[in-house]
Amino acid sequence: MTPKDEQELAQYVKDAGANGRKLRIRGGGTRLALGNAVSYDDMVSMDGFSGVSLYEPGALTLVAGAGTPLREITETLRKSGQQLPFEPMDHCALLSSTGEPTIGGVVACNISGPRRIQAGACRDSLIGVRFVNGQGDVIKNGGRVMKNVTGYDLVKLMAGSFGSLGILTEVAFKVLPIPExxxxxxxxxxxxxxxxxxxxxxxxxxxxxxxxxxxxxxxxxxxxxxxxxxxxxxxxxxxxxxxxxxxxxxxxxxxxxxxxxxxxxxxxVTRLSGTIDAIWRVSVKPSDAPQFCETLAKNCPNAAVQLDWGGGLIWARVPNDFDLRQCLNVAGHATLIRGDGFAAFQPQPSVLAKVEQNLRQKFDPVGILNTGIMG
CATH class of the missing domain: 3.30.70.260 (ACT domain)
Structure with missing residues (x-):
């Protein structure tokens, strides 16, 4: 299914909910391996939501459809000497995937690169969203107030939600000049x-x-x-x-x-690509990185790592049957980026898990959007 506009998408979601059909949201297809396996009946392509709809270099603002290729946005900004501040990574090499990353996928997964330590994450540059929730309502921040979610920061919620709260149709960013x-x-x-x-x-x-x-x-x-x-x-x-x-x-x-x-x-993370091994993404306090890496090396001598964000982000490549979380002897969390046999996301503390459950119930009460992707 490739809806051509929000109205068609909203009606499709309403019909899917009424008929109990679960939907898998697809942008460029480069990050479909991220998260847990999704249970779905129909695939929804966002190809119909492509293109930059507003760009004001003087105001450092860009608005684009969620299905817009990241390459197109990068090229548009570069012509005016500007860029997305958070330096989003391309997962193609790491995941051995094909296609083109889209800006909606970047937001849905809250993708950020090395510059995060100075410019913040994707969600910190995101200033506006439009999306269709699991009931087929078109929602925008600053626009329609969604019943029972008044007071939520919709921009922050949608960034990193992996499509489990709504289907992004449009995103708006603040941008910055490219350094000389x-x-x-x-x-x-x-x-x-x-x-x-x-x-x-x-x-x-x-x-x-x-x-x-x-x-x-x-x-x-x-x-x-x-x-x-x-x-x-x-x-x-x-x-x-x-x-x-x-x-x-x-x-x-x-x-x-x-x-x-x-x-x-x-x-x-090019240096860890090109194999069939599992890839993990570990977040720790930078000062704890050496202790974690030492434990990992003792338990998995074949492990290869890369540290970013001053040591706060560790990428690790290990054999597929190795549970890296058993080495997490410091405060932090580990996410399985590529591989199977283990849950993609580390279990949340009960209080946070309850909050997430309540949010999904409010945004997608029937549970038809990317079902199971977050666990």
Missing amino acids: TQTTITLHEVDLDVAVQAMSSALGSPFDVTGAAHLPALENTPSKTLLRIEGFAKSVKYRADKLAAKLSRFGEVSQSYDDHDIWTDIQN
Whole structure:
């Protein structure tokens, strides 16, 4: 089913609810593997909701249909020297998927890249949404008030809901200028403890770091700790030189200018792609990253990891039959991104689980939207 507008989609959802037919929402098809297996009768394609409907560079605002390819939005913004601040990743390499990521899928999964540490997550740049809930009502923030959900921040709720609360039809973002230049400061061949200390030092400095990642040694490639500084050329050079001097106490330091490829690889977790192993996404306190990684290495010697967000985000590649959560001996949570045999999402504490259940009951009382995707 490929509805051409909101009215057709809303009627289709109403009819599906009346007939007990469950719906699977599809954007570009690149992230269908994310989340738990979905029980559905019909697939709803969002191809009919494509295109940028409003773009005002002077107001730093863009509005687009949920089915708009991310590439189209990136190209539109680039023509005016602007970008989405949160640097959304492309899962194609990691999930071995095909197709084109859509902006609706980015929002539904709250996808954010390395720049999150400075610019915030996807939901922090999202300023408006339109969607069809599980009862076939067209809802927009600032517009129609949905019965029993008055007071909810619909923008924040829809980001990361994986289509379980409603079918996004339109999204609006605040955008930012593309930096004039960037410098990557590399700390060479240091162990994980030192890397986390260095990243923490950099992020606590006044030099406005927009990327902080650690790539442990993998096969024949030595470890690297990478810090990114962006902005106007003179400012970047000054800040990069100061930060490089500050980090020299941790080990050998070098600088490279406009090295965008390395950050694209970090953004898309390219180094962990190309195998059939499971991929996990682990969120911990940065200072706890070394302890978790040490436990993981002891229990799974073949594990490969990548640290982002100063150590707060750990990507891990492990054999499919290995339950990474058994190594989570620090506060945090682990999400299965690719693989099977384990639940995608870590069980929520009972209080939060009850809140989520109540939200789904209000937005999708019959339970027809992406049923089971969140567990």
